[in-house]
Amino acid sequence: MALKQIDPVRWVLERDFKIGMKVTGLIYGDSYIIQNLEKEGALTQIANVACLPGILKHSFAMPDVHWGYGFPIGGVAAFSLNEGIISPGGVGYDISCGVRVMLTFIEEKEVASCIDELTAALFSRVPSGVGSKGALKISETELLSVLAKGALWAVKKGYGRSEDLECIEERGTLPHANPDAVSKKAIERGKPQLGTLGSGNHFLEIQVIDEIYDENVARQFGLNPGQVTVMIHCGSRGLGHQVCDDYIKVMLRAMNKYGISVPDRQLCCAPLKSEEAKQYLGAMQAAANYALANREIIGQLVREVFGDFFPKSDLKLLYDVSHNMAHIEKHGVEGKQVDVCVHRKGATRAFPPGHPSLPERYIQVGQPVIIPGSMGTESYILVGTKRGMEECFASTCHGAGRVLSRKAAMKSEKADTILKRLEDRGIKVMAETIGTVREEIPEAYKDVSRVVDVVEKAGISRKVARLRPLAVIKG
């Protein structure tokens, strides 16, 4: 495939008319990132996405891009509401998987003295692991309310605080969610799992701010060197997974019905104007509300645990943002402001300063963009930029991005060795399943600093602070 480097961090994948690419690909990366992309089929997936009806500007790939179901993880694709489509594969199985950062007012040395006990308390209070359940069990009626109200439900029930809401994307609620579009099976899976972390790359981390890159923005965000933070990475659990599963089947039928052909069946989709698309949008937003509630509840559990250890301290939400979503947003296309459907799969929304959907406290500086690192590596807080808004539908990377498949990672090293190495570096790890530690070995991922440097050099978001892990809880 014809890849052309246009500047140090931008590569254009030229249109291949034989496979039906409607637009070019735009890939953010340095040479190392581009090499990895060739090996594992992500490049073909970027080209395949460029073939979808009504795609606007480019099929984008962030520097953490890697192979995924149909669409690559790290991909961004926006579609015209008139001619375009929506695809469950462009959102991902873990609908509204995302991250939040909470700020404590405690310094590193204070947590250091009780890090083992604190981590153990968090591990016992926040259920984790594949089939985990238990933080709270709710009735079906309550669950429907969660699906309609998101984090607002959690706050109303006392599992969160009203001041958190303005710092959650969409203020904690996707108002057009349609709980009736969510299957009974999905609801059954979701009922016992609210307030649980899950498994895989999901985690709960105690961190410390160890580098500030932009003092002005850091001040606006309330970030200070040496300050302890908590990062929570999780999603919509079995419920979102089931919604994705259900609607892939719906979309496969819709493709025949509307005569859409795609290069890979995993890209199955329906016209945005169709009934099938409306149903999926409603169900997807309901699953997203579940994820927003889930992170709000876990945040509250973390507050309670920290309260036991540090009665005078409190935790304040910096921001909560998803990186697996399709959103209808206003963007400039061919000189006009229009509503488009932006799919971000393993890509983070990054609104610039002045964007109307930002909370008042961030409107001058832009949206906090949270980029988790892999297990035992640093995480970053970035801020959205005007260039990102104009060029790639206000999107940026979402993490380090895999270089080894889970299977390949499992072959690398024993869990004991990995844990020992992390502990030698002063990082306490507690994991529900030992296999997860092997799958999540840092070597299975790209270097997150490198990924973040690419998006910063490209100007699609800017570094604000770096967070170093002190303790990690895995599923």
Place this chain on the structure above:
DNA sequence: ATGTAC
């Protein structure tokens, strides 16, 4: 990511 296959 996921009751890692209905």
